[in-house]
Amino acid sequence: MTASQFVPARPKPTPLTPGRHPHAQLTPAQLTPAQLTPAQAFDALYGFCAPVLVRQAYLLTGRRALARQSVERAFELAWRRWPEVARDRDPGGWVRAATHEYALSPWHRFRRRHRQPEPPPGDPSGRALLDVLLRLPPPYRRTLLLHDGVGLTVRQIAGETEATTSAAANRLRHAREALSARLPGATAPSDLHRRLTELAATEIPAAAPPPTVRTTGERRDRQWVRTAAVLVTTLTGTTAITLQYAPDHYERPVPRGAAIHGLPAHVAQGPLSERSRALHEALRSHLPQGPHRLVPSAR
Template sequence: MTQRPATPPPVRAGESGRTSPRGRKREAYAKQPVSLTKADKVTNTQEAAPRPQVTVCPTKGSRPHPPTASPTTSATTSASAPSPLTPAQAFDALYAFCAPALVRQAYLLCGRRELARESVERAFQLAWQRWPEVAVDRDPAGWVRATAYEYALSPWHRFRPCFRHPEPPPPDASDRALLDVLLTLPAPYRRTLLLYDGVGLDLPETAAETEASTPAAANRLLHAREAIAARLPELANPAELHRRLTEVASAGRLRAAKPPTVRVGGERRACFWTRAAIAFTVAIIGATALTVCTAPTRYEPPVPPGEKVQGVPPRAAPGPLSNAELNLRAKLRAQTAPGPERLLPQAR
């Protein structure tokens, strides 16, 4: 607590200059040496600044003039007032505070280093896109943490070609055993255990972040602890489990990207998807316009299928030639057909 120097009580008119016992105690207390911390020194320095002077007129019954602030006081007040942060500076501060721990937590959830970094980056990119909403949130760190957890636990990552093969496990045998036990737990149990025993949230806060009731979150936590204690009996104590979770998360070399890189990546991703949405909308409009232009303007009934007509004799095919027909054909081929002589062009 800041200790202010005591001031002697004012002497009223008609009284002597003697000091009362309470005043003597205050003077003795003011003369005692007081050890000040750095914050107290700053506070006392601000209090020791020159105060506005009050001019008293010697005429009887006159009132003092209103105090006027000196230029030194106004300059000190303006210099001590903190300047507001820009959105980029506030985002960078939140990222620097939360990103390293979130990467380690996401690694315990999914067991993949690259997926953990990607989850945190995507969560902060989404936070930067919705920064007006995140900035006024009651818990911005919790908002980003919930988004990163949802992305890390998404079941669609198993279909990605880069995540089909497992990553190399931690070098320590105890770390590998604990990570294997964590990855065998269901995703809701794993998330509840990490929030309660790893992050240190209360049970109602854990239930709210996992979108479950408080009894359901408590049952998940108990079942997760029982599963871990069944395979690793030395981790039956919650304090020891918390220490081991911290050690496993800190053992891997997990580094987050720089805040400007995340912000630029988020802006590029938002720009890409905006352009893709515009292109898709234009394609739909063009296909609709082409359909409207080429579609028929009146109803054309379909042509009914053909029906077989009964009572018509089938068309007879030509049969073999008789002897007389063969002789006649030979005679016609042998004789030259009569006709006009062949005309030939002649030059004049």
């Protein structure tokens, strides 16, 4: 895919901005809410924005699979909140912000698949540019892409990234300084537009068709609902068992034992006296049938 294929033919083409997609059945001019069902409006927005958002996410992450996944997750979230997105002043900007947030999430570093190195672009200049982009801090990288790739103003970038205008301007300045230090001559606006477009137009996977994204999001939502239902049922059962078998009154703990003082010492039995010894011998020598004095009376 060449750079001319990356940007649709327009009087003043802007790189890394939405264009026509083969899955789109309607053009942006036909996006009239009164004439479209929610699914048709979503499919039209997806077909208009998804391909270029995949390329933007690739420039932010340097990973093809993650770029596609970021766009799909962003549109799944948009479909879940479609009443909010449909009424938004800029639905494409809403999805773009969600895509960039997911793509730059720090949690991806803990995934085993994203720990493996990604095959670099085949073009040496594109590989050098991507390497410099990925070395920038994520906020700087996103600001540079939005300004020199998408064409937003500093004030618009500040609103989308939830930063102040001065912070967005400083990020853009530092990003351009780092880019100029490692790639001399690449900071000119026209040259940077062209190089970002050419880099994003190579080896980028195609986005999934809109019905697939909608059904996948709905299936994931159902799974989350089932999981939440199982957890609630488990917690309810555990609580019921606890209430059934747990003690219902306070039981005072048994105090620890204490030593008792003042008792006489235990003394072992001493030797028998002569009288006691004679009595023992008399008892042993007479059988139960002996003298009557030794046998209990039957009366």
